[in-house]
Amino acid sequence: MENTGTVTAKNIMIKCNSIFKTFESKDDENEVIRNFNLEIKENEFVVLFGPGQCGKTTVLNIIAGLEQSTKGEVFVNGRKITEPGPDRGMVYQTTALFPWLTVMGNVEFGPKSLGVKKKERRERAQYYIDLVGLKGFEKHYPIKLSGGMQQRVGIARAYCNNPPVILLDEPFGALDAQTRYLMEEELGRICTKEKRTIVFVTNNIEEAIYLADRIVLLTNCPTTIRKEYIIGLPRPRDYTSNDFLTLRKEITSEMDETI
Amino acid sequence: MKRVFTKEKVQMALWGIIGLMSILLIWQISVMVTSLGRIMPEPIEVVKSFLISSIKPVGRYTLLQHMLFSLLRVFVGFSLSGVSGIILGIAMGRSKTINSIASPIFNMVRPIPGVAWIPLAILWFGIGETTKYFIIFMGGFAQVVVNTMSGARKVDKTLVGAARMLGANKRQEFFRIVIPSSVPYIFAGLQISLSTSWMAVLAAEMVSSYKGSGWIIITGMNNGNTVQILVGMISIGVVGLGLANLMRIIERRLCSWRIQGQ
Amino acid sequence: MSKTIKFKLISVFSFISFLIIWQICTDVLHLLPPYSLPSPIKTFSTFFVKISSTSPDGSVLPIHILASLQVALLGFLSGAVLGTPLGITMAWNKKFDMMVKPVFDLLRTIPPIGWIPIMILLLGIGTQAKVALIFVSSFVPCVINSYTGIKQTSHIHFWVGQTFGATNSQLLRKIAIPTALPFIFTGLRVSLSVAWMSLVAAELLAATRGLGYMIQIARTIGRADIIVLGMLLIGSIGGVLSILLEYVENKFVKGGV
Numbered sequence: 081m082e083n084t085g086t087v088t089a090k091n092i093m094i095k096c097n098s099i100f101k102t103f104e105s106k107d108d109e110n111e112v113i114r115n116f117n118l119e120i121k122e123n124e125f126v127v128l129f130g131p132g133q134c135g136k137t138t139v140l141n142i143i144a145g146l147e148q149s150t151k152g153e154v155f156v157n158g159r160k161i162t163e164p165g166p167d168r169g170m171v172y173q174t175t176a177l178f179p180w181l182t183v184m185g186n187v188e189f190g191p192k193s194l195g196v197k198k199k200e201r202r203e204r205a206q207y208y209i210d211l212v213g214l215k216g217f218e219k220h221y222p223i224k225l226s227g228g229m230q231q232r233v234g235i236a237r238a239y240c241n242n243p244p245v246i247l248l249d250e251p252f253g254a255l256d257a258q259t260r261y262l263m264e265e266e267l268g269r270i271c272t273k274e275k276r277t278i279v280f281v282t283n284n285i286e287e288a289i290y291l292a293d294r295i296v297l298l299t300n301c302p303t304t305i306r307k308e309y310i311i312g313l314p315r316p317r318d319y320t321s322n323d324f325l326t327l328r329k330e331i332t333s334e335m336d337e338t339i
Numbered sequence: 340m341k342r343v344f345t346k347e348k349v350q351m352a353l354w355g356i357i358g359l360m361s362i363l364l365i366w367q368i369s370v371m372v373t374s375l376g377r378i379m380p381e382p383i384e385v386v387k388s389f390l391i392s393s394i395k396p397v398g399r400y401t402l403l404q405h406m407l408f409s410l411l412r413v414f415v416g417f418s419l420s421g422v423s424g425i426i427l428g429i430a431m432g433r434s435k436t437i438n439s440i441a442s443p444i445f446n447m448v449r450p451i452p453g454v455a456w457i458p459l460a461i462l463w464f465g466i467g468e469t470t471k472y473f474i475i476f477m478g479g480f481a482q483v484v485v486n487t488m489s490g491a492r493k494v495d496k497t498l499v500g501a502a503r504m505l506g507a508n509k510r511q512e513f514f515r516i517v518i519p520s521s522v523p524y525i526f527a528g529l530q531i532s533l534s535t536s537w538m539a540v541l542a543a544e545m546v547s548s549y550k551g552s553g554w555i556i557i558t559g560m561n562n563g564n565t566v567q568i569l570v571g572m573i574s575i576g577v578v579g580l581g582l583a584n585l586m587r588i589i590e591r592r593l594c595s596w597r598i599q600g601q
Numbered sequence: 602m603s604k605t606i607k608f609k610l611i612s613v614f615s616f617i618s619f620l621i622i623w624q625i626c627t628d629v630l631h632l633l634p635p636y637s638l639p640s641p642i643k644t645f646s647t648f649f650v651k652i653s654s655t656s657p658d659g660s661v662l663p664i665h666i667l668a669s670l671q672v673a674l675l676g677f678l679s680g681a682v683l684g685t686p687l688g689i690t691m692a693w694n695k696k697f698d699m700m701v702k703p704v705f706d707l708l709r710t711i712p713p714i715g716w717i718p719i720m721i722l723l724l725g726i727g728t729q730a731k732v733a734l735i736f737v738s739s740f741v742p743c744v745i746n747s748y749t750g751i752k753q754t755s756h757i758h759f760w761v762g763q764t765f766g767a768t769n770s771q772l773l774r775k776i777a778i779p780t781a782l783p784f785i786f787t788g789l790r791v792s793l794s795v796a797w798m799s800l801v802a803a804e805l806l807a808a809t810r811g812l813g814y815m816i817q818i819a820r821t822i823g824r825a826d827i828i829v830l831g832m833l834l835i836g837s838i839g840g841v842l843s844i845l846l847e848y849v850e851n852k853f854v855k856g857g858v
Contacts, residue, residue, distance in 0.1 A: 146500045166506030176497045180519040180596045189515075190505035221596040241505060354699035362704055378723060439608040443616035450843075451836035452798035454714070455813070457805060458820035458828050462637050538712040542802045545717065557806070560718035568718045576710035583710075 093277040094120040099152035101138055112138050114302035125278045127288040130298030136281045140249050144170050156245055169238030171248040175230040177222040183233050184218040190241035208236040228259040248280045264290050289327055290317050380566045388566045400550055406578055409540050409551040416475025417536045421529055424480050428487025453478025453539040457546050466547040478539030479532035490524025523594050530586045537579050639826035647826040658818040660810050668810040672728055676735020677796045684743030685785055692751035693773055713738030713799040726807040738799040739792035746788025750781025786850040793846055797839045
């Protein structure tokens with residue numbers, strides 16, 4: 081990528097400062113994250129990629145402020161994170177849509193919470209509903225939508241507050257293969273149109289290479305960074321190109337050693 | 340095209356009619372042949388009396404008026420128990436402190452059935468309307484509290500997190516997440532509570548009243564009038580069924596977001 | 602750890618202060634006359650007196666309790682023993698289902714308490730009428746729940762059974778009934794609480810013994826202490842019965858729901 085190497089303090093959006101996380105139960109201690117350090121630049125698409133049960137989601141939740149680290153801190157836009165807030169949008173593994181609200185109600189939830197006037201928030205929500213391709217479904221309840229459509233609503237909802245950072249936690253993990261490809265394409269398209277800093281958690285290597293500017297390969301529990309890959313392939317990417325496949329082989333074999 | 344009379348449905352109706360007819364037949368025969376006839380009327384007599392008593396008064400009022408008196412009592416008592424039960428249930432479900440203050444007293448009162456309050460209620464409030472409201476209240480209150488409490492506790496943590504990520508403050512989190520996600524639970528509680536209330540009014544009216552559905556059947560008993568009892572029972576059943584269906588319709592409206600398909 | 606202890610302490614404190622306030626309102630300040638609300642101490646002492654005293658209703662407390670329990674359990678057990686198999690048969694046999702279901706849809710609309718007058722008229726004010734009443738009250742929920750339970754069995758489970766060559770009765774015994782067990786127990790729980798409530802109502806109206814009768818007589822002579830004692834006993838016996846049933850359920854239902 082052309083802007084690698086020009087890292088200045090100014091355009092660093094997310095900074096994880098030696099994060100540790102231990103879950104304590106009555107007679108057991110379980111270390112999930114050990115000394116995790118990461119800097120993410122503004123408008124960079126970072127994929128946290130790692131084996132099944134490692135602490136990827138926990139890292140994301142700590143950045144979100146939904147969980148607290150045992151040691152170390154996270155800064156977003158220079159501000160220390162202590163709790164969840166509207167400066168970070170979040171898209172969940174399972175669709176965490178509000179089932180009692182329509183598509184429109186879900187997407188405009190954020191602006192409504194922040195007190196945006198009805199006319200303005202409707203317009204904004206409509207823009208993002210159109211962007212994710214759900215025009216005409218505004219009045220539907222989530223239960224009537226397919227899994228892929230539900231995740232589109234989730235993405236629109238996260239974008240609608242206009243946060244500089246979007247966090248995605250295995251958003252396509254529950255979808256079937258066909259829908260998954262389609263959604264990856266869609267997300268790629270949305271990301272080029274609406275520039276944001278993105279942290280994307282997945283355990284699917286294709287998805288990671290297809291979407292990422294940078295892949296951060298994580299180790300098994302306790303999680304820490306094993307290796308980083310800058311993905312310089314031109315967009316839109318081709319799953320079957322030689323470069324893609326070479327990269328895939330390289331990262332996969334590296335991961336096999338991890339496990 | 341949807342066919343209304345499928346083969347299945349016709350068959351079901353046919354067998355249903357056969358079932359009901361044979362019950363009536365057994366009734367008719369046993370009244371005619373056995374000594375049961377001395378206290379049990381023929382089915383046709385009950386139907387006749389049912390039709391007559393909708394015009395001619397039973398006691399001071401017609402059948403319909405008696406039912407309306409009971410319904411009015413249920414309406415007052417049930418509204419009171421519903422509103423206060425929801426408030427207490429949410430408070431107990433959301434605040435551990437309130438829960439630990441209220442639960443020992445609540446758990447002492449909860450297993451006492453509504454009807455067991457009748458004697459005390461009469462001592463406290465006399466035999467007027469207040470007594471009936473109180474008994475209906477006590478009959479339905481606990482169920483609403485229990486259901487609302489479990490609804491308020493089972494709020495999906497992911498949804499709360501999602502709301503806070505979208506900028507909702509504590510107040511918005513309560514009114515826009517906790518309340519709507521408890522609604523289905525609250526409704527289940529209200530449904531049970533309404534049918535218990537309908538039963539409680541019956542008991543209250545049987546013990547002391549000069550009108551209402553319970554009065555009809557208890558005077559029937561005191562005068563040895565089986566026809567009147569049966570007419571009363573049928574009306575009570577019909578009204579109870581109506582109330583249950585009404586709640587179901589309201590629920591379908593309010594919780595339409597939970598229903599899959601078109 | 603310390604948090605749970607804190608909330609436990611709040612509970613204990615709350616309950617004790619509730620009793621103290623009650624005591625102060627009645628025995629100390631006399632805000633309420635003793636014929637409308639007895640003090641907790643009075644209720645407690647009445648409990649010990651009533652164990653051996655037959656006044657004012659002709660029987661000592663243990664006799665009342667036993668009388669109520671006997672009727673309730675007899676009616677409940679017969680309702681459960683007949684109702685559950687009927688519900689299962691209804692769900693298993695299609696023609697029978699179509700014939701009996703409408704009758705049941707009619708019967709279930711009548712609240713158990715509504716059966717009291719006709720039972721008393723037909724069978725008198727003795728034990729028979731009450732057993733019959735409790736029988737009806739518990740019979741209906743048992744039928745409905747075991748019926749629903751059997752109907753819940755998933756087709757896939759049946760298919761699996763059929764591929765392994767299970768006979769019709771094996772399908773019922775090994776697949777449908779285990780699926781229905783949690784529902785059947787829900788039915789039993791509902792039945793038990795309804796039965797206990799209808800019994801109290803019946804004893805209020807016509808009886809010569811039993812807890813409901815005891816509080817009804819106490820009302821006519823203004824003995825609020827006996828009423829409150831009776832209510833607390835009715836509540837706690839009902840509670841204990843449902844805990845016992847839950848214990849049985851945990852023994853029987855395996856694999857979770």
